[in-house]
Amino acid sequence: MPLVTVKMLEGRSDEQKKALVEKVTAAVSETTGAPVEAVTIVIEEMKKNHYAVGGVRASDK
Structure with missing residues (x-):
């Protein structure tokens, strides 16, 4: 059973x-041969003030 976690900013x-x-499930099923019913996707959304690149929070851009 493939488990995919997608972390992204809220919004x-x-x-x-x-x-x-739908698209990630299809891609994982196609590439691994796992049935779509066995593919689990978890979306973890982050607040923009909880994510930074180069010392700058996404909320400060």
Whole structure:
């Protein structure tokens, strides 16, 4: 059973997350041979003030 965790900043719509889950599931199933029913996707959303690159928080951009 493949388990995929997607970490991303908050702010995507439900439609975008639905499309992401569908496409990642299909890609994992296709490449691993696992049935789609066995593929688990977990989306972990981060607040923009909890993520930084180069010392700059995403919320400060």
